Amino acid sequence: MNGLVWLLVALPLGGGSVLVLTGRRCPRAVPALGVAVAVVTLGVAVAAAVARPAAGAPLFTGARAGLAVDGLSAVMAVTVAAVTTAVLLSALGEGAPAGNRGRFFGLMLVFAGAMLVAVTATTLPLLLMGWEVMGATSWALIGHQWQDPARTRAAGVAFLTTRTADLGLYLAAGAALAGQAGSLDLAALPLTGSPWLHAVTAGVIAAALGKSAQLPFSFWLSGAMRGPSAVSALLHSATMVAAGAYLLLRLHPLLAATGWAGPLVAWTGAVTALVLGVVAVAQTDLKQLLAASTSAQIGFMVLAAGSGGTAAGTAQLVAHAATKSGLFLAAGAWLTALGTKRLSALRGAARSYPLVGAAFTVGALTLAGLPPLSLWAAKDEVLAAARAEGTGPYAVGLAAAAVAAAYSVKAVHYVTRPLPEEAESGYDTERRGTRRICAATPPPLLALTLAAAVLGVLALPGPASWWERLTGDQGAVSPQPWEYGLSAGVAVGAAALAWWGASRPGLAPRAAVGWAHGWLHLERAAHFLVVRPVLGLARALAHIDDRVVAGAVRAAGRGGLTASRFARRLDDRGADRAVRQTARGTTAAARLARRVEDDGVDSAVRAIASGARNLGRWARRPQTGLLHQYYAQAAVGFVVLVLIILLVR
């Protein structure tokens, strides 16, 4: 039975890799195979959710690789597998983005496998492995149409931003080992000794906020929208960005172990929900609006995690996954049909394509938090958990709920307007539209929308207690009846106001709109504060490396050469000449001696003279002026010296 959890992760990882490798050879079979793998994975996920397998294997000294399906990861595994299946179904036929299908379907499956590893991992190393592979597949999928430089640049920004945040998990792993938490088990992390406990917590929070596009990392999600809509529907709304919230929900005991982490996380979530909600209101592009709302909605999950509302946060996660992936599929269907995602150009799109329009409207109203749809109930659970911890985050969260109603209704307002006369002129801003909805899109779209609408039953008393048991959140705070009423009133009121205001632009100050429209200019800030200084430093260091460090070595070489030349000159002029002159002197002396002495002495002197001459010739010989030969001589001399020392000792 425990093999089931290995099968759960190996199936999409293996199947996906095979599709990536062989997709070029049989492109026709790829979509069907991809969907088949996804369906089987969904079946395995459901079976695993029932059977609750756990497995492990040794990985590093004292750190195992562990996978297990408990209540929380059962929910996540089924959600991931279900959304993957739905999105891949919608990508059958014309739904898939242009380009290599094997790569697209394969990478979507590899992503799903990595995400399943991350949500079922029970130890930190394995979590980190799944976590980073998700980021890499996100890079490849955003840049799927790699001919477009804007897309590949956005892919790079997304990967580097999330990887920078991921350093937190590396830090947490080291700190957990240092703090004697032992096995790097996620369950053992709260037992880390202080001060390492704080490092572990901070690292986990940073990684989670980065992945979940919370403030201040939100900007990467904006660029990620340049990827295909199917990718946005799976990775950048339902699953990958929610992984950060999932991690915080799972590690709530760790947050609770330090005094500061819970409030920090709760406030970050609440503020992100509010501010990114405002950003969503200011967007003029449907996918950008949905992306900002993703950050904002995940803010509610993060708020729940910081407040200890695991059941509430998980309910929000699942309801949001169904809602948002449905909305992205609808946006993608329009993008394919009409060639645009501009809100102004999408006027009346819901009337042109009523089925997609109806699904989109229901999804958007769910997103608005209108009763009795699912996110209304889930959000109230989150707010109740937040109120138990403090009034501040609760109030901010309530305001964020109002903003959520505003941006959702804004989108609905645009697409349900009567079709303008010159609608055609606004189309085809991104690509040439097909003017029809691909047959594969509606079934998964409707299924997701249905789930989005009815998942609110989880808030009913009976299912709620089952859900709390499932997610291991016994004793969760349930909202009071007046809270349901208050949030419903806020949502309906804000929605009405937004409907009224949508046809009257220019109410808000222009600077604020520009600021919100540009995602708070966070990307520009990151560019100015981090990227440019680092690139500048890199260039300066490269210059220094060339001129100073390598230059010093070259100068030393030149110095050696000069010294050897000098030595040669000295040698030529001094030693050599001395030798020569000695020889000459000896010759002269010999001549003199011959004159003076008799023949017997003469021959001996001649021999000495020729010997001296030979010595001079020998002494001249190594002075070639070639540096490397001098060097080799030095080396030989050194070795001889050493041998002498050795033998003499």
Next chain:
Amino acid sequence: MLSVLVFLPLLVCAALALLPRGLGDRACAWIWISTAALELALVVVLWSGFDAGGGMQYEQRARWIPSAGVGYHVGVDGLSLPLVALTCLLFLAVAVYSLREYRRVRSYVCLFLFLQTVSTGLFVALDLILFFVFFDLSIVGMFFVIAGWGHGERARAAALQFFLYTFVGSLALLLGFIGLYLAAEPHTFDIADLARADPLAGSGPYAGLVLLAIGVGLAIKTPTVPFHTWLPPAHTDAPAAGSAILAGILLKMGAYGFVRIAMPLLPGSWREYALVIVVVGVVSVVYGALVALAQTDFKRMIAYTSVTHMGYVILAVGAAGTLAGTDLQARSLAVTGAVTQMVSHGLITGALFLLSGVLYDRGHTYAMDAYSGLAAHTPRFAAVTAVAAFAGLGLPGFSGFIAEFQIFTGSLASRTTATAIALTGIVITAALFLTALRRMFLGAPRLPGALASGGVADLRRHEALPTVALLALALVIGVLPRWLLDVIEPAGRALARLVAR
């Protein structure tokens, strides 16, 4: 057995040199490939007979220069066996890659066979002088490879610089070895005896000077900042096969020297100067990564990432010498990570350098600006390079992650600040690899101006086979690392104990 492994390539080299002139180039290449394959098979046999918990194995001793305490002593343990296996694999990969070499093939093959003997010999040597001889001969062999088969006139200058610089390093190393020899009673160069005796325990500044000499010698070869400047020109101007061996094997000789000689033979001074070593490691990591980020030349960029990756090794071995605030588990994790990183870097950087050779073969330049959208012309080449780049940036699922994760988690406890700074290296490395991929392979297709508009050929079989095989092994280690870690871990733990004594 081990001696056969070491000297078989040299024998074949000698036989090749003696064979009649009429022998064709293809025949030479195939002789090389068969020899390298036989070597790999031998290593597999060695590995299968290796008992991970059994310490030094397959030992062989012979008298060599007994009067000077020099002996022929070889053996393998968990630190050296993975590197010996890497050597045999990488040489086979290079042999296959060089199948289409056409310039003076016989001397080329002889030189690489000679280099294989030297490299394997170094990793199994258990005598300091034997180690030194192989260390020096590797410099000589690589000098001829760069000077003879590199890119033109500049290659000769780069080769000379490489030779002189690393030769100075080897002289420093010899000085340190003699210092060790003189301190041991009775005098000996035998590594096992020296490790047992720990001759310089408590001898203060003298031991420090010996460590300095050995450290500088090994640091030049590794290389670490600031002794790294010979590396970029040597790589840029070397032929692809030479670069792969230089980065994959020769750099490991320096790093291996630290774990085989400096740490077990000088444990006291190693602990004393651990901070210096850690700082050198961290500076190498961050400095190397930043300078690599600013490069415009693909091969030069990869050369600088080698400085970064070797910096991780130095950081880990430095942290393993720090006892405060840490336990044996963390320190052996760091050492295991360091050895894993050597293997991983050999596989991945070896593949990257072979791929850069393909790039040069097609476009006759390494300048990244000259290319754009190569994926349109050469999808397989782009895909393999992308995989290699992600492996290089330490993506989980590849061996680099297994190594770096162990290094970081093992070093953080004792060297918190340094390790935290070194962590930024993995983001900078990611940035530079992604930028390189985007500039050269993605975007609108554009080729260097000098090329005919006919386009360029994709990866050929003899180029694809070695690179894919190396990356596949990196993937296997990344997913199922136990078979490798089972061999390294006992030796890593033993070394961590030796340093702590």
